[in-house]
Amino acid sequence: MIPMISVRDLTVRYGATTAVDGLTMELAPGRIYGLLGRNGSGKTSLLSVLAAYRRADGGSVEIDGVDPFENARIMRDTVFVRDTLDVPEGDRVGKVLDFHARLRPRWDAGLAERLTEAFGLDRRKRVSALSRGQRSGLGVVLGLASRASLTLLDEVYLGMDAAARSTFYRELLDDYLAHPRTIILSTHLIQEVADLFEEVVIIDRGRLVVQEETDTFRARGVAVTGPAEAVETFVSGRTVLGRQSLGGVRQATLYGGLGDEEERRAEQAGLSLAPVGIQDLFVHLTSGEHTPEAVR
Ligand SMILES: Nc1ncnc2c1ncn2[C@@H]1O[C@H](COP(=O)(O)OP(=O)(O)OP(=O)(O)O)[C@@H](O)[C@H]1O
Numbered sequence: 001m002i003p004m005i006s007v008r009d010l011t012v013r014y015g016a017t018t019a020v021d022g023l024t025m026e027l028a029p030g031r032i033y034g035l036l037g038r039n040g041s042g043k044t045s046l047l048s049v050l051a052a053y054r055r056a057d058g059g060s061v062e063i064d065g066v067d068p069f070e071n072a073r074i075m076r077d078t079v080f081v082r083d084t085l086d087v088p089e090g091d092r093v094g095k096v097l098d099f100h101a102r103l104r105p106r107w108d109a110g111l112a113e114r115l116t117e118a119f120g121l122d123r124r125k126r127v128s129a130l131s132r133g134q135r136s137g138l139g140v141v142l143g144l145a146s147r148a149s150l151t152l153l154d155e156v157y158l159g160m161d162a163a164a165r166s167t168f169y170r171e172l173l174d175d176y177l178a179h180p181r182t183i184i185l186s187t188h189l190i191q192e193v194a195d196l197f198e199e200v201v202i203i204d205r206g207r208l209v210v211q212e213e214t215d216t217f218r219a220r221g222v223a224v225t226g227p228a229e230a231v232e233t234f235v236s237g238r239t240v241l242g243r244q245s246l247g248g249v250r251q252a253t254l255y256g257g258l259g260d261e262e263e264r265r266a267e268q269a270g271l272s273l274a275p276v277g278i279q280d281l282f283v284h285l286t287s288g289e290h291t292p293e294a295v296r
Contacts, residue, residue, distance in 0.1 A: 002029035002149045002181055003064040003074070005050065011058030012045040012206075019045035021206035022059065027184070027199075032176060034197030034214070035186040038286050042206040043186045044082065047152045050184070051080035063150065076105065079148035081139040081156050087127055093138060094123030097145075104146040111175065112145035118167045132159030140168050144175055151183045165189075169196060190279040194218075200278070204286045214278070221276030221284075222258055225251040230269045241284035253284055 005027040012020035020042045027033060037043045048054045049061050052068040052075050061068060068074040080086075087096045097116065101107045116123065119137025121130070130138065139156045157165050173196060176183060184201075187193050194200075200217045202210040210217060221241075224231055228250040239255040253276055258266070266273055276284075 001064070003077075004029050005150070005182065006062040006065075007046075007050075007059070008062075009059035010046070010049065010056055010061060012042065012049060012054070013057045019206055020049070020203075023203065023206065023208050024059075025201065025208055025211050027182065027201075029182055030180045031182060031198045032172075032196055033182070033184045033199050033201055034190075034193065035184050035201050035203070036188075036190060036282055037186075037203040041203050041286070043203065044154055045206075046203065047080060047082070047154050047184065047186065050150070051075075051078055051152050053080060074150075076103075077148050078150040078152070079104075079143055079146040080152040080154070081143040082154040083136075083139075083156070083158050085127070085135055085139055087138075087142075089126070089128040091127055092123065093121050093125050093127065093130070096127060096138065097123070097141065100142055100146060104148065106147040106179075108145050108147055108175075111147075111171075112141055115141045115144065115167075115171060118171075119164055133161060133164055136160045137164060140171075144171060147175070147179055147181065149181050151181055153183065154186045155188065157187070157189065165192070169193065172196065190282055191277065194278045202282060202285060209285055217281070218275070218278055220255055220257045221278075221281040222254045223251055223274045223276050224254060224266060224271050225249065225274070226269065226271035230271055234266055234269055234271055241281075242287070253280070255281070255285070 007023055007025050010020050010023045035043050049056050055069050063074050097112055101109060121134055121137055136156055136158050143151055143153050143156060157168060197214045200210060200212055200214050224234060228245060228248055231250045231252050235252045235254060241253040241255050244251045263273060
């Protein structure tokens with residue numbers, strides 16, 4: 001069964017550092033989530049608790065209604081791939097794959113073999129001898145071929161070239177469509193991967209900033225350009241994420257979307273409207289000018 005995930009007031013601390021700070025969210029089963037956040041925003045810490053790699057310091061995480069920590073059933077059906085790879089460095093690729101084949105009840109040997117070949121992995125090579133991109137490739141093989149109901153992929157593309165990344169995205173989507181499960185993909189390559197996400201989850205300084213359908217989120221960003229004064233009159237009272245000026249021309253990035261009537265009003269005021277890409281929206285929302293609550 002694909003699990004429902006409930007995170008309530010989750011806190012993760014490392015000594016004096018609070019990595020996840022009272023985060024609450026619900027993730028419906030069977031979707032691809034894009035987990036976005038700046039460096040150090042708490043993505044890996046959050047995923048580590050979901051994967052039962054560590055315990056919450058406060059609040060709770062429930063997967064299928066139960067705490068995943070030390071729960072063998074949940075852990076067997078959860079795969080967490082991160083850049084450290086977490087496999088014995090001295091083992092050969094073939095041994096790592098065979099071990100996971102025995103460990104994972106839904107392991108797809110055919111998919112594993114195809115991906116191993118696509119990423120140029122030699123089964124006889126030791127993990128320690130793999131290049132950075134090949135290590136990532138091995139992580140992707142383990143992540144996808146495990147076919148776990150909860151698949152957590154934390155920046156798994158490090159060092160992969162463009163062709164390998166494109167293979168990864170294609171295989172992930174194909175396999176997800178054929179075998180639905182919950183996939184959480186953390187990435188900094190937002191532009192490149194955004195089309196894969198059904199929902200976007202943005203965290204900043206350990207707190208939830210946005211959780212929304214990707215299309216709804218995409219529609220929230222509008223760039224308003226025109227004479228500075230007209231732009232300011234139009235945006236007054238709205239959430240402005242950023243402003244740029246060149247001579248007398250100003251561009252303001254609005255958050256919240258515009259209705260038909262407002263679009264007409266902008267046109268009448270001589271202003272031009274343009275969509276804002278997900279990556280730009282993300283940068284604005286996490287650039288430090290806004291507290292997480294300011295845009296919710
Ligand atoms: N083992 C640790 N010991 C001490 N502090 C840690 C440890 N792991 C993470 N942190 C701190 O917790 C915060 C969140 O880190 P985390 O790795 O969860 O962020 P992230 O969003 O995954 O970052 P990145 O995008 O750079 O991978 C950071 O301030 C980091 O320095």
